[in-house]
Ligand SMILES: *[C@@H]1O[C@H](CO)[C@@H](O)[C@H](O)[C@H]1NC(C)=O
Ligand SMILES: *[C@@H]1O[C@H](CO)[C@@H](O)[C@H](O)[C@H]1NC(C)=O
């Protein structure tokens with residue numbers, strides 16, 4: 713019973729907050745590399761800076777920006793800007809024509825300030841609000857994983873993998889089996905890059921790269937090298 717009433721209280725508080733619109737409540741609202749970032753007031757009048765990864769939530773439907781789970785609108789859209797902190801404006805491709813058309817989407821339809829956190833209810837009603845992360849939202853979301861398939865004590869790297877998006881598993885298919893024996897990250901501003909020995913990230917995570925060990929090379933003995941990676945935001949993020 714206590715649980716049920718707590719949830720009800722949360723739902724009505726959330727509805728009250730949502731009604732006002734985040735763009736009028738929050739400050740420092742920016743659109744950076746498909747992330748919406750803002751600093752929003754908590755119910756106690758404190759502040760939290762948080763982010764929403766829009767490309768997971770919005771798609772390009774034949775020239776129209778639309779809410780869509782894993783929509784990946786950036787694949788067909790360019791020149792995106794944020795107008796008045798709440799309107800996403802892009803130029804998006806139409807299947808039947810080579811040209812792109814201008815289209816907009818009101819982000820307040822599904823994104824609101826929930827006790828300091830910008831969250832999207834695009835996949836359902838918000839029932840839990842995450843705790844406040846001590847890791848700041850990156851100013852640059854691009855993180856690069858440097859890899860080498862030879863144990864050269866990290867003296868040089870044979871390749872780089874850009875891990876700019878949250879992903880459960882990324883496997884770089886070279887057509888032949890390659891294990892990475894020396895691995896290091898560059899410009900990791902708050903991701904947890906997980907390393908796995910298989911191609912599907914189903915084995916136990918072998919190593920964790922965060923901002924704390926950015927630039928530090930980790931090497932592996934032959935037979936226990938890495939094949940796949942996950943990328944998880946450690947800052948306040950809805951993705
Ligand atoms: C999401 O929140 C908006 C207000 O921001 C509301 O109009 C809409 O009904 C909500 N959708 C869901 C699925 O809860
Ligand atoms: C949230 O965390 C940030 C970073 O640690 C801190 O600056 C801010 O004061 C925190 N806000 C609240 C409401 O706890």
Ligand SMILES: *[C@@H]1O[C@H](CO)[C@@H](O)[C@H](O)[C@H]1NC(C)=O
Nearest residue numbers: 863864865866931932933934
């Ligand atoms: C990699 O090679 C260096 C130099 O030969 C050696 O000292 C080190 O133990 C090797 N590391 C692994 C993980 O095999």
